[in-house]
Amino acid sequence: MDTSANNDKKHKRRKFKTKKQKKLERVNRTDDRDTNPRKNYSEIIKKNENFEDYYRNQKIIESDEEFAEFLKVLAEPLPTTFRISSFCQGQAQRMRDIIQSDYIKDFQSGNTELIDGKKLDISPIPWYPNKLAWTINLTKTEIRKSRTINLLHKFLICETETGDISRQEAVSMIPPLLLDIKPGQAVLDMCAAPGSKTAQIIEMLHQESGSTFISGDCKQNDVKYLDGLVVANDVDNRRCYMLAHQSKRLSSSCVVITNHDAANLPNFYKNDPVKGKTVLKFDRVLADVLCSGDGTFRKNYDVWTKWSAGNANNLHNIQIKIAKRGLELLAKDGIMAYSTCSLNPVENEAIVAALLNMAEGDLELVDASSFLPELKCYPGIDNWIVMDKDNHIVASPKEVPEKYLPQIRKTHFPPSNAAELNLKYCMRIMPHYQNTGGFFIALIRKKTDILCWEKESEGSSEKKNDEQQTNTNDDDNNNNNNNNKKSNLDKKNKYTGFREEPFYFLDENDEDWIALKSYFKFPVEFTANQLAHRCVQGKRRNIYYMTEKAADFIRMNKDMKIISGGVRVFNRTDVNHVCPYRITQEGIPSIFPYFIANLESFLPNNDEKSFTIVEVELDFFIELLKRQDIKVEQLDQPTQTMLSEIPSGCFIMYVRIRQDWNSEKSPKFILPMCVWRGKSLLRAYVAKNDRSHLLRLCGYEPISAETTIVKGENKRSLDIDDDDDGCDNQKEFKNDDDDNIGMEKTNGNNQNHSCVEKRTKLDCHDDDDDGDNNGCNNKL
Ligand SMILES: C[S@@+](CC[C@H](N)C(=O)[O-])C[C@H]1O[C@@H](n2cnc3c(N)ncnc32)[C@H](O)[C@@H]1O
Numbered sequence: 001m002d003t004s005a006n007n008d009k010k011h012k013r014r015k016f017k018t019k020k021q022k023k024l025e026r027v028n029r030t031d032d033r034d035t036n037p038r039k040n041y042s043e044i045i046k047k048n049e050n051f052e053d054y055y056r057n058q059k060i061i062e063s064d065e066e067f068a069e070f071l072k073v074l075a076e077p078l079p080t081t082f083r084i085s086s087f088c089q090g091q092a093q094r095m096r097d098i099i100q101s102d103y104i105k106d107f108q109s110g111n112t113e114l115i116d117g118k119k120l121d122i123s124p125i126p127w128y129p130n131k132l133a134w135t136i137n138l139t140k141t142e143i144r145k146s147r148t149i150n151l152l153h154k155f156l157i158c159e160t161e162t163g164d165i166s167r168q169e170a171v172s173m174i175p176p177l178l179l180d181i182k183p184g185q186a187v188l189d190m191c192a193a194p195g196s197k198t199a200q201i202i203e204m205l206h207q208e209s210g211s212t213f214i215s216g217d218c219k220q221n222d223v224k225y226l227d228g229l230v231v232a233n234d235v236d237n238r239r240c241y242m243l244a245h246q247s248k249r250l251s252s253s254c255v256v257i258t259n260h261d262a263a264n265l266p267n268f269y270k271n272d273p274v275k276g277k278t279v280l281k282f283d284r285v286l287a288d289v290l291c292s293g294d295g296t297f298r299k300n301y302d303v304w305t306k307w308s309a310g311n312a313n314n315l316h317n318i319q320i321k322i323a324k325r326g327l328e329l330l331a332k333d334g335i336m337a338y339s340t341c342s343l344n345p346v347e348n349e350a351i352v353a354a355l356l357n358m359a360e361g362d363l364e365l366v367d368a369s370s371f372l373p374e375l376k377c378y379p380g381i382d383n384w385i386v387m388d389k390d391n392h393i394v395a396s397p398k399e400v401p402e403k404y405l406p407q408i409r410k411t412h413f414p415p416s417n418a419a420e421l422n423l424k425y426c427m428r429i430m431p432h433y434q435n436t437g438g439f440f441i442a443l444i445r446k447k448t449d450i451l452c453w454e455k456e457s458e459g460s461s462e463k464k465n466d467e468q469q470t471n472t473n474d475d476d477n478n479n480n481n482n483n484n485k486k487s488n489l490d491k492k493n494k495y496t497g498f499r500e501e502p503f504y505f506l507d508e509n510d511e512d513w514i515a516l517k518s519y520f521k522f523p524v525e526f527t528a529n530q531l532a533h534r535c536v537q538g539k540r541r542n543i544y545y546m547t548e549k550a551a552d553f554i555r556m557n558k559d560m561k562i563i564s565g566g567v568r569v570f571n572r573t574d575v576n577h578v579c580p581y582r583i584t585q586e587g588i589p590s591i592f593p594y595f596i597a598n599l600e601s602f603l604p605n606n607d608e609k610s611f612t613i614v615e616v617e618l619d620f621f622i623e624l625l626k627r628q629d630i631k632v633e634q635l636d637q638p639t640q641t642m643l644s645e646i647p648s649g650c651f652i653m654y655v656r657i658r659q660d661w662n663s664e665k666s667p668k669f670i671l672p673m674c675v676w677r678g679k680s681l682l683r684a685y686v687a688k689n690d691r692s693h694l695l696r697l698c699g700y701e702p703i704s705a706e707t708t709i710v711k712g713e714n715k716r717s718l719d720i721d722d723d724d725d726g727c728d729n730q731k732e733f734k735n736d737d738d739d740n741i742g743m744e745k746t747n748g749n750n751q752n753h754s755c756v757e758k759r760t761k762l763d764c765h766d767d768d769d770d771g772d773n774n775g776c777n778n779k780l
Contacts, residue, residue, distance in 0.1 A: 044301045046075035050391045051294065051307045057385050057393065058345060060378065060428070073432040078298035080140055081125065081170045082156060083133040085163060085199075085250070087206045087589065090659045090669025094697050095164060096131055097661065102701060103152040120148065125170055126434070127374035133173060135435075161689040163249035168196040171295070171429050171439035174375070175286055175337040176200035178368045178427075178443055183208040184227045185283035186549055190262035190326050192232035193239030195246035197288055201230050202252045206589075225525060225593055226253060229549035231282075233258045233265065244564045251586035253530075254547045256554060257563040262287070263321035265329065269556040270549075277556065281331035281449075289319045291340035291347050295438025298431060310389030312344040313407050319351050320411060324453075327355065327363065332449045335366060339441045343430075345384035346412050348440040349423050352380070354411035355444065356421050360452045365425040366443035376433040380426025380442065382418040500563055503532040503544070503554050512540065512580065516570065519579035520611045521601065526594045529555075532566065543570040543581065545590050573649070578609045582650035585674045585686045592652070592672055602652075604645035612651040613672075614642065621655045622698050624675070625691045630682045646677050650685065657697055671697055 052071065061067045084099070086092040104122045118138065124131040138146065143153050159165035176197050181187055181204040192198045205228035232247070232255055234240050240259045247255040260266075270280040292311040293303050323338050330336050338355075340347050356363055369379075386394045388404050397410045415421075429439035506513040506528040513528040530551045533540040546554065546566035554565050569587025572580055583591060595602060595613055602613035620639060624630055632643055653675045660666035673694060674685040684691065692702040 044304055046297070046301065046304050047071075048304050048307050050309065051304075053391060054309055054387055055343070057387070058381075060343070060345075060381060061430075066432070070430065070432045073435065074297045074438075076298060077139040078169070078437055079435060080136045080138055080143055081133065081168060081173075082136075082160075083128070083166045083168050083173060083200070085166060086130075086132055086203050087250075088669060089207070090657070090667070091164070091671075091697060092130075092132060093659045094657065094661070094669075095159070098696055099134070099152075099155075103149075103155055107149075118142075122149075122152075125173075127372040128170075128173060129177070133168075133170070135170060137435075158689050158692050161249070162693045163199075163251065164693055166196060166199050168199075169299070170434075170436045171341070172196050172437075173200060174372070174427075174429065174439065175288060175339045175441055176204060178371050178441060179284045179286065179335060179337050180371070181205060181284055183224070186229045186280065187231070187284045187286070188282040188326065188329055189230060189232045189286045189288070190265070190322055191234060191288050191290060192243055192257075192286075193234035193236060194242040195232060197286060198230060198232040198243060198255070199246055199250055201284075201286070202247070202250050202255060205230065205254050206252065226590065227547045227549055228254045229547065229553055230255050231258055231268070231553065232256070233260055233262055235259070235261045240563045247564065248567075248586075251567045251589055253545050253567045253569075253590040254550050256546075256550050256565040259561040259563055262289075263318060263325055265325055266560070268329070268553065268560075271552050271556055280553070280556070281334065282329055283331055283334050285326040285330045285334065285336040286339070287323045287326040287336060288339045289315075289322050289347075291315060291319070291342040292344060293341050295341040295343050295429075295431070295440070298437055308389055309344075309346075309387040309391055310407070312342060312346045313386075313389065313404070313412065316346050316350065316412055317409065319347055320354055323351055323355055324358070327359070327444065327446060327451060328454060330446045332446060334446050336444045336446070337441055338444060339439065341437060341439055343428065343438045343440065345381060346386060348428075348442070349380050349382070349384065349418075349426055350412055350414070352426060352442045352444070353382075353415050353418055353421055353423060357415055357417070358451075358453055362446065362448045362451045364445050364447060365422045366445050367422075367425045368427065368441075368443050369425070375427075375429075378428035378430055378433075379424040380428060380440075382421065382423045383414050386412045500561075501534040501536060502558065503534055503562070503565060504536075505529055505551065505555065506531045506533075506543070512543065515579050516543075516581060518610070520583075520591075523594055523598065526591075531569075539572060541572045542568045545569040545587060575649075577649050578647075579611075579649065582676065582685070583652065583674055585690060588652065588672050588674060592670075595652075596670075604642060609647045612646045614646070614651065614653055616653050616655060618655050618657075618698060621653065621671075621673070622695065622700055624653070624682060624684050625673070625686070625695050625698070626700075626702075628684050628686075628691070632680055632682055635682075643677065643682065648677050648679065650674060650676050655698065661699060 055061070055070075056067065061070055084092050084095045107120050107122050121135075121137040123135060125133040125135050136143065136149070136152075138149075143149060146153070156165055156167070160167055173196075177200075179187075179201075181201055183205050185205065187201050187205070189198050189201060206226060208224040208226075230252075232243050234243060237259050240257055243257050247257065268280040269277050272278045292307070292315060293300060294307055294312075297303055319340070323336070326336050326338075338352060342348065352365070356365070369377075386408060388394055388401060388408065394400050394404075394408060397408075397413055400408045426440065426442040429436060429441075431438050508528055510528060513531065516522070516531075517528075530546050530548060532544050532546065532551070532554070533542065534544075535541065544566040550566055554562060567586055567590055568584055569591055570581035571584050573582045599613055599615075602611060604612050604614060620635075632640060635643070652672050654670050654672040656668040657671050658664070658666040658668055671694060676683040676685050686694065695702045
């Protein structure tokens with residue numbers, strides 16, 4: 001072998017070894033942190049002289065007493081907060097009532113036990129609308145340990161898994177609320193993982209179509225079909241799968257998850273009915289950027305030791321780039337929220353001021369102070385000081401020490417016109433105000449179609465068709481790398497951690513579509529081009545549904561790295577049946593509005609082998625949920641007769657539930673479930689936690705159903721859903737779902753049977769096999 005080839009090989013081996021070593025080191029570091037995350041908690045000294053010095057100098061808090069209070073609260077652990085999902089207002093109201101009446105009534109009425117010397121306090125977050133977000137004055141660990149709120153804990157875990165509760169830090173709930181997202185809008189979430197704000201955005205887009213479930217008596221014209229789009233993006237491929245988990249939990253057809261560097265997002269396209277292919281601009285953009293995270297001291301205790309003024313200085317440039325690109329992708333009159341979980345003006349007001357000045361009047365700050373009247377916050381500041389990594393004040397751009405020149409730029413400093421920029425409209429959430437983390441938000445409105453800097457670099461937006469995968473922490477000048485280098489990078493990055501199959505859309509002639517259309521009797525509004533699969537060869541297992549906007553986005557932006565999109569609505573059945581697919585429970589919220597105006601045409605009819613929808617008595621609905629499987633022969637005669645008219649295969653069974661359980665006159669909402677009718681068996685095709693959720697809404701408390709949940713996999717999901725600022729505490733995530741990620745897997749119908757305990761209101765027959773009236777089927 002020639003020596004140069006030998007050297008080459010050696011070199012490669014050496015390179016590989018170094019990489020391997022580096023990886024090992026990284027894994028060891030991560031392992032240490034992950035397996036022992038709390039080992040040093042009590043030892044951590046929650047004090048950092050540089051931090052104190054830095055913020056004293058900023059004079060954001062003027063009085064010494066208040067500053068002392070600020071430091072005191074920062075050193076206290078963060079309360080636990082959660083949010084009730086508001087897809088369907090009826091369900092949200094029921095959930096809130098269940099929490100109040102079944103889980104916290106005792107604590108609220110003064111029977112509060114002391115936990116580790118603390119008086120238990122569970123209360124609604126005052127500024128969150130409709131009491132749909134709550135705070136518990138205990139940490140996650142205290143909640144886990146506490147026997148007093150054991151039931152509430154299990155409830156939270158179960159409902160988090162079903163997507164009906166989201167554990168989310170209070171301050172993190174603010175940006176989507178201020179963005180005031182309306183159904184039908186297109187929203188870009190630039191740095192979205194792990195996705196707590198994305199979840200809120202999704203819920204806001206769903207609100208109208210969710211209301212369809214409320215009356216259940218609507219006419220065709222009243223039906224609100226869901227449209228709207230959330231592009232949830234993150235640069236970190238692994239964290240994109242956290243996002244995928246989040247969106248699967250929420251069963252939403254309007255989400256597309258992309259894996260790109262937000263600072264260099266390419267232009268997106270849409271198919272305009274008149275103009276054809278046009279650039280897609282978003283109605284709302286959320287730039288919840290990476291940051292130094294000193295607002296998270298109360299939960300990320302390692303930030304105390306790692307804090308340095310240099311961290312924020314280093315992030316300033318990438319934060320500007322991401323926000324700038326976000327504004328370019330925003331539509332005229334659209335609003336972008338720029339937010340960080342940092343209190344540092346260099347990452348906050350300095351960024352906003354730089355953007356406003358760059359835009360030369362094309363942007364304006366929105367005064368959102370009245371949007372959430374109960375929310376207490378500081379106004380943004382228009383004067384701040386810059387310090388270098390060694391905590392030395394740098395008085396002006398001219399005085400930046402040479403070694404910090406690449407790090408500290410002119411935009412780090414307050415501009416001379418700072419007082420004219422209305423920076424007071426920015427919102428600083430201070431931890432000691434309402435017992436939260438620290439946070440910063442600015443709402444920026446775009447007044448023109450194209451921003452002045454885009455006009456200057458003529459055609460620059462068009463040039464961004466191809467993503468520029470440059471090192472985003474680099475100096476601006478580095479963006480002008482030579483083309484060869486860039487195209488190599490493009491190729492390399494294109495495949496790093498990205499192995500997803502593209503989506504293939506159905507069309508009118510597709511044989512699966514023909515079968516689906518004839519079996520499910522879809523109205524004209526339901527079209528083939530919103531259905532897609534990801535199967536290159538062989539039989540498709542899953543078919544996904546997307547809103548028009550989401551489907552259009554995927555079709556028109558084929559070069560994007562798309563991790564997942566839409567919701568799985570049909571799953572291939574292995575039985576020989578007139579329609580090869582069954583509807584999925586998670587698909588029902590998307591599909592049901594297409595049936596709702598015409599429910600009577602789906603009534604059981606033995607002559608027609610087509611899809612059936614039946615309203616049933618609450619008792620029967622509950623019984624099936626409790627047992628999951630019921631032998632038809634065990635049912636009473638009228639029910640058997642009704643079932644005999646339903647063809648074998650899947651159908652939807654639904655009940656109408658009062659929003660207010662205690663009021664006969666309360667409006668009702670529809671609660672549908674997917675059921676399989678076999679020859680002799682009836683089966684609820686609903687996963688375990690979803691069954692618990694449905695039972696709760698029906699007035700049953702499935703207590704023992706959750707006793708096993710803290711063990712095993714489901715515990716993981718609670719951790720994932722917990723708010724994560726993404727600053728330094730990335731969590732391990734293994735995607736084992738059969739969602740629309742990657743090559744399709746067979747659908748493991750993972751429905752472990754569980755016992756349910758009858759707790760309230762309903763009179764139910766004891767006709768299950770074990771005869772003990774607890775709905776526990778020992779056979780499974
Ligand atoms: C503060 S976290 C976002 C939290 C998220 N918005 C939420 O509410 O769950 C910041 C995220 O930005 C991502 N990120 C960092 N640099 C990025 C970049 N250049 N482009 C896109 N995402 C980036 C990180 O991976 C991290 O997930």
